[in-house]
Amino acid sequence: DQQVKQNSPSLSVQEGRISILNCDYTNSMFDYFLWYKKYPAEGPTFLISISSIKDKNEDGRFTVFLNKSAKHLSLHIVPSQPGDSAVYFCAASGFTNAGKSTFGDGTTLTVKP
Amino acid sequence: NAGVTQTPKFRVLKTGQSMTLLCAQDMNHEYMYWYRQDPGMGLRLIHYSVGEGTTAKGEVPDGYNVSRLKKQNFLLGLESAAPSQTSVYFCASRPGLAGNRGQETQYFGPGTRLLVL
Numbered sequence: 001d002q003q004v005k006q007n008s009p010s011l012s013v014q015e016g017r018i019s020i021l022n023c024d025y026t027n028s029m030f031d032y033f034l035w036y037k038k039y040p041a042e043g044p045t046f047l048i049s050i051s052s053i054k055d056k057n058e059d060g061r062f063t064v065f066l067n068k069s070a071k072h073l074s075l076h077i078v079p080s081q082p083g084d085s086a087v088y089f090c091a092a093s094g095f096t097n098a099g100k101s102t103f104g105d106g107t108t109l110t111v112k113p
Numbered sequence: 114n115a116g117v118t119q120t121p122k123f124r125v126l127k128t129g130q131s132m133t134l135l136c137a138q139d140m141n142h143e144y145m146y147w148y149r150q151d152p153g154m155g156l157r158l159i160h161y162s163v164g165e166g167t168t169a170k171g172e173v174p175d176g177y178n179v180s181r182l183k184k185q186n187f188l189l190g191l192e193s194a195a196p197s198q199t200s201v202y203f204c205a206s207r208p209g210l211a212g213n214r215g216q217e218t219q220y221f222g223p224g225t226r227l228l229v230l
Binding site: 042043 | 117146153154155171205207209217219224
């Protein structure tokens with residue numbers, strides 16, 4: 001049973017528009033959520049995170065929203081830029097799981113000029 | 114700082130051969146992880162370590178062994194490679210939990226692409 005799901009394998013948006021990437025989780029013990037960005041032939045890099053005590057965290061063009069009751073989080077990128085084209089992974093961790101994170105399958109974002 | 118490095122970057126093996134993937138980090142991190150990533154899938158945890166001399170199984174440990182003899186190094190071994198182990202392997206590290214709750218970020222290496230024929 002997949003505990004972290006990214007139901008959209010791919011997303012295509014026009015440069016300057018908003019990109020919204022979604023993630024759902026099932027384990028109520030998760031209390032920290034992260035987004036990673038991955039370019040081809042590179043390792044994932046941390047993008048932004050949110051603790052379960054918050055419902056929003058913003059960092060420049062990137063904002064993560066958390067809806068605990070729905071077990072849903074989303075990443076908003078505004079405005080989207082061609083350099084944002086990458087695979088985005090949602091990850092979740094909990095206090096009791098030895099620092100491990102559970103990853104979704106990723107969403108490939110393509111930003112068209 | 115080099116961060117997390119992985120050796121080799123690419124390798125081709127024949128079925129039944131063995132090899133060791135090396136991961137090294139210079140951030141003095143307590144925790145280290147080995148993942149595999151297959152096309153269209155996320156990162157699946159193979160084994161992990163919460164400190165020097167300790168290892169534990171992750172989600173997909175079969176066919177792999179690990180060792181953490183030094184804090185900065187985490188080795189992943191394949192004793193008898195199978196075509197199903199064709200994948201991209203990522204190593205990651207992070208600070209330990211003590212006093213670092215909230216610092217959940219894992220730092221990843223560039224990956225090792227393994228092809229088993």
